[in-house]
Amino acid sequence: MNKTVMDAFEALRGLEDNMTLMLGGFGLCGIPEKAIQAMHNLGVKGLTCISNNAGVDDFGLGILLERHQIKKMISSYVGENAEFERQLLSGELEVELNPQGTLAERCRAGGAGIPAFFVPAGYGTEIAEGKEIRKFNGKMFLLETALTADFAIVKAWKGDTAGNLIYRHTANNFNNMMAMAGKITIAEVEELVPAGELDPNCIHTPGIFVQRVFQGEKYEKRIEFATTSD
Amino acid sequence: MNKTVMDAFEALRGLEDNMTLMLGGFGLCGIPEKAIQAMHNLGVKGLTCISNNAGVDDFGLGILLERHQIKKMISSYVGENAEFERQLLSGELEVELNPQGTLAERCRAGGAGIPAFFVPAGYGTEIAEGKEIRKFNGKMFLLETALTADFAIVKAWKGDTAGNLIYRHTANNFNNMMAMAGKITIAEVEELVPAGELDPNCIHTPGIFVQRVFQGEKYEKRIEFATTSD
Amino acid sequence: MSLDKNEIAKRIAKELKDGYYVNLGIGIPTLVANFIPKVIEVVLQSENGLLGIGPFPIKKELDADLINAGKQTVTYVKGAAFFDSATSFAMIRGGHIDLTVLGAFQVNERGDIASWKIPGKMIKGMGGAMDLVASAKNIIVAMTHTDRKGKSKLLKECNLPLTGVSCVKRIVTDIAVVDITPAGFKLIERAPGVSVEEIVEKTEAPIIVNGDIPQMQL
Amino acid sequence: MSLDKNEIAKRIAKELKDGYYVNLGIGIPTLVANFIPKVIEVVLQSENGLLGIGPFPIKKELDADLINAGKQTVTYVKGAAFFDSATSFAMIRGGHIDLTVLGAFQVNERGDIASWKIPGKMIKGMGGAMDLVASAKNIIVAMTHTDRKGKSKLLKECNLPLTGVSCVKRIVTDIAVVDITPAGFKLIERAPGVSVEEIVEKTEAPIIVNGDIPQMQL
Numbered sequence: 001m002n003k004t005v006m007d008a009f010e011a012l013r014g015l016e017d018n019m020t021l022m023l024g025g026f027g028l029c030g031i032p033e034k035a036i037q038a039m040h041n042l043g044v045k046g047l048t049c050i051s052n053n054a055g056v057d058d059f060g061l062g063i064l065l066e067r068h069q070i071k072k073m074i075s076s077y078v079g080e081n082a083e084f085e086r087q088l089l090s091g092e093l094e095v096e097l098n099p100q101g102t103l104a105e106r107c108r109a110g111g112a113g114i115p116a117f118f119v120p121a122g123y124g125t126e127i128a129e130g131k132e133i134r135k136f137n138g139k140m141f142l143l144e145t146a147l148t149a150d151f152a153i154v155k156a157w158k159g160d161t162a163g164n165l166i167y168r169h170t171a172n173n174f175n176n177m178m179a180m181a182g183k184i185t186i187a188e189v190e191e192l193v194p195a196g197e198l199d200p201n202c203i204h205t206p207g208i209f210v211q212r213v214f215q216g217e218k219y220e221k222r223i224e225f226a227t228t229s230d
Numbered sequence: 231m232n233k234t235v236m237d238a239f240e241a242l243r244g245l246e247d248n249m250t251l252m253l254g255g256f257g258l259c260g261i262p263e264k265a266i267q268a269m270h271n272l273g274v275k276g277l278t279c280i281s282n283n284a285g286v287d288d289f290g291l292g293i294l295l296e297r298h299q300i301k302k303m304i305s306s307y308v309g310e311n312a313e314f315e316r317q318l319l320s321g322e323l324e325v326e327l328n329p330q331g332t333l334a335e336r337c338r339a340g341g342a343g344i345p346a347f348f349v350p351a352g353y354g355t356e357i358a359e360g361k362e363i364r365k366f367n368g369k370m371f372l373l374e375t376a377l378t379a380d381f382a383i384v385k386a387w388k389g390d391t392a393g394n395l396i397y398r399h400t401a402n403n404f405n406n407m408m409a410m411a412g413k414i415t416i417a418e419v420e421e422l423v424p425a426g427e428l429d430p431n432c433i434h435t436p437g438i439f440v441q442r443v444f445q446g447e448k449y450e451k452r453i454e455f456a457t458t459s460d
Numbered sequence: 461m462s463l464d465k466n467e468i469a470k471r472i473a474k475e476l477k478d479g480y481y482v483n484l485g486i487g488i489p490t491l492v493a494n495f496i497p498k499v500i501e502v503v504l505q506s507e508n509g510l511l512g513i514g515p516f517p518i519k520k521e522l523d524a525d526l527i528n529a530g531k532q533t534v535t536y537v538k539g540a541a542f543f544d545s546a547t548s549f550a551m552i553r554g555g556h557i558d559l560t561v562l563g564a565f566q567v568n569e570r571g572d573i574a575s576w577k578i579p580g581k582m583i584k585g586m587g588g589a590m591d592l593v594a595s596a597k598n599i600i601v602a603m604t605h606t607d608r609k610g611k612s613k614l615l616k617e618c619n620l621p622l623t624g625v626s627c628v629k630r631i632v633t634d635i636a637v638v639d640i641t642p643a644g645f646k647l648i649e650r651a652p653g654v655s656v657e658e659i660v661e662k663t664e665a666p667i668i669v670n671g672d673i674p675q676m677q678l
Numbered sequence: 679m680s681l682d683k684n685e686i687a688k689r690i691a692k693e694l695k696d697g698y699y700v701n702l703g704i705g706i707p708t709l710v711a712n713f714i715p716k717v718i719e720v721v722l723q724s725e726n727g728l729l730g731i732g733p734f735p736i737k738k739e740l741d742a743d744l745i746n747a748g749k750q751t752v753t754y755v756k757g758a759a760f761f762d763s764a765t766s767f768a769m770i771r772g773g774h775i776d777l778t779v780l781g782a783f784q785v786n787e788r789g790d791i792a793s794w795k796i797p798g799k800m801i802k803g804m805g806g807a808m809d810l811v812a813s814a815k816n817i818i819v820a821m822t823h824t825d826r827k828g829k830s831k832l833l834k835e836c837n838l839p840l841t842g843v844s845c846v847k848r849i850v851t852d853i854a855v856v857d858i859t860p861a862g863f864k865l866i867e868r869a870p871g872v873s874v875e876e877i878v879e880k881t882e883a884p885i886i887v888n889g890d891i892p893q894m895q896l
Contacts, residue, residue: 001503001539027745076806078802079803099809101806104762119343119809121809122842136345136375169760171742171743173763204762207503221742224745225750230737231757256545258524308583331507334545342771355590356621394759406546425757426757430730433760437759451524453522454531455530
């Protein structure tokens with residue numbers, strides 16, 4: 001089953017204004033930089049983006065924010081982006097903040113057909129407002145609901161033509177769960193190989209979750225905070 | 231952090247009558263055969279065993295059933311075991327049947343600190359009796375609760391001294407989730423290597439979930455139905 | 461002539477489309493794999509943790525770590541992936557499987573299915589069947605039209621414990637292809653040489669027969 | 679003398695026990711890693727998907743795919759494992775982490791913590807902090823005793839939005855170690871040269887002082 005497409009533009013076929021997207025990555029690590037650039041070029045608008053972070057001013061989701069292509073963000077931490085903060089304070093941008101583990105689990109639940117589940121995170125805080133609260137074994141929990149997306153866009157290290165994906169180091173993060181939760185899931189990979197070349201025991205995302213895969217060219221993979229010991 | 235113990239007996243230290251266990255495996259594939267044999271030798275009784283299946287008459291959990299060491303099974307399919315059926319019909323054994331995916335998710339939830347979650351499996355059937363039912367997006371779901379165990383006992387292909395585990399082929403099945411859900415998790419492995427020798431990108435069960443690991447000798451790995459094309 | 465197991469499987473294989481991810485249950489459904497048209501590509505999922513089931517192994521390649529959900533030894537194809545049971549049922553529950561084929565004791569006219577328990581007689585458990593029928597977008601049941609005593613298995617109401625409700629879309633039996641519609645059972649095809657009258661007679665519930673009913677093409 | 683950041687981290691490092699899995703938050707908590715006693719083994723978890731954080735890399739080994747939860751480049755130790763965010767928070771939520779150290783704006787006498795939001799000023803988000811404080815068995819807060827304006831951060835009631843309730847077990851500040859007990863704050867240790875009176879004065883809420891309060895050993 002060959003799911004290869006030529007490039008980010010072919011992968012994004014069907015993307016329309018006002019759609020809901022999931023985008024993998026933590027900070028700038030493991031973000032689908034080619035698909036984000038393509039969406040910037042396409043100029044699609046009114047997007048709801050589910051992404052742990054919002055990029056920086058000139059890279060990652062920051063470039064979509066800068067063009068006002070994003071209507072709403074569902075994230076856990078958006079602190080590295082001055083334009084984000086400006087749009088939010090001015091009311092141009094809507095944001096829904098989720099505890100990071102809740103966000104991760106909501107994506108997994110969306111992919112796994114679990115409409116809702118209980119977690120302790122946020123009990124007693126403003127996150128709990130309007131949510132069902134229930135006690136289990138003497139501890140309080142909130143009911144959280146699943147997230148899905150019109151397009152889930154993920155970035156992997158290696159992929160095969162059947163859509164199987166392997167991530168490298170901490171560039172996995174949200175990519176694996178988001179891949180499960182897209183009506184259409186796009187994977188961009190640094191290296192695309194024929195089906196059969198990846199070790200079937202070492203697949204992070206089985207191909208069934210991925211509808212389109214392409215190999216990106218010349219990844220920038222920008223480092224946010226280069227901390228060294230020398 | 232060296233979690234190596236000498237053998238199944240040392241791994242089972244602290245196991246007492248009437249405890250709740252999780253045991254990995256699907257049919258006879260990926261079962262912790264050394265730990266099961268050791269429990270048979272120890273003669274521990276009154277066990278509640280959470281395991282997808284119940285082994286066959288003379289292998290796997292069947293050998294504990296035969297000695298009447300099991301009080302209750304929580305399983306999805308127990309059909310390959312005549313002694314099981316006899317004890318159940320005679321009232322000697324209690325059994326709670328769960329849909330297989332629900333059982334898998336209940337174990338994962340136990341390990342992941344999620345006390346309850348909604349699934350569609352079993353709606354409209356006797357499995358739904360006494361369970362909360364709720365509609366999401368026009369479809370009906372049951373509220374299912376997490377499972378944990380005093381000991382989770384799993385079998386892996388390779389493990390390292392830090393408790394990291396890699397399963398082979400379909401011998402993963404329930405092992406990965408059950409490893410997450412044990413107060414004490416014991417892993418028996420076919421090959422135990424020093425920490426640092428397994429590829430950190432290809433670990434199925436991170437070592438944090440495993441408290442004790444040992445290398446078993448001479449695995450029988452019995453085949454339940456040897457079907458061939460020649 | 462009523463169909464044999466292989467012919468039922470062969471008929472069901474015609475339901476497969478290129479690019480489908482398919483879960484085949486134990487028994488007749490497993491045989492469907494032998495009749496997948498060569499011009500299409502279909503990936504078989506096994507709920508014990510394999511995407512990309514291959515044919516049975518040759519004796520020399522028997523591998524205790526490589527089985528299907530029926531605990532039979534299998535092989536895997538190029539592009540296969542292994543995973544744990546939670547991920548496997550995430551695929552199933554999450555609606556990622558395009559077609560599920562499974563056996564049944566009874567199906568009623570609303571698409572309820574009974575397939576896992578005969579009270580007082582059989583207590584093997586539901587395995588993954590309840591998850592599959594509660595989640596799949598497209599469920600085909602493979603079974604004989606009547607039981608060994610000649611009693612219809614297509615009923616107004618199931619009298620055995622249910623596996624799931626309002627889920628079966630189509631039934632392929634040894635004598636007919638029957639759809640479940642909002643108005644009840646509807647006859648779609650008849651087995652070669654089997655009359656519409658015989659099918660109606662062997663179906664306990666009312667069955668809609670509209671116009672000429674074509675013979676199955678096998 | 680009040681402690682500097684490194685001294686606070688050094689004091690917290692004394693809370694580590696052999697075999698602990700530890701999550702260190704951004705800021706002062708991250709510094710704790712530099713003071714882990716050599717005689718014990720501790721594994722550091724990073725909620726973005728790494729168990730077994732190593733020291734910062736040398737320039738030649740900088741790797742964009744290898745960062746901690748503060749988005750700083752790191753390395754990994756022998757026996758490390760990488761995983762996705764859902765698995766990472768399964769570790770955290772499931773109670774598999776032995777100790778969590780994080781910063782805070784305010785802590786109240788019941789162990790409620792405010793650490794993520796200053797209304798009208800800062801809207802960066804809670805990241806993983808809410809998951810961590812709601813789940814950890816053992817939470818130590820590292821912070822200065824007072825804010826820049828000299829206002830106490832150990833309060834009867836937090837006036838900033840909460841991150842979690844009844845969760846903090848111990849606070850290590852620049853002048854004291856304070857436990858949260860059912861009866862409220864309790865002074866455990868004082869920084870070298872800092873008087874009990876100064877600590878009591880800089881703590882807005884009542885603080886229990888029982889007998890002689892020892893100086894911290896650093």
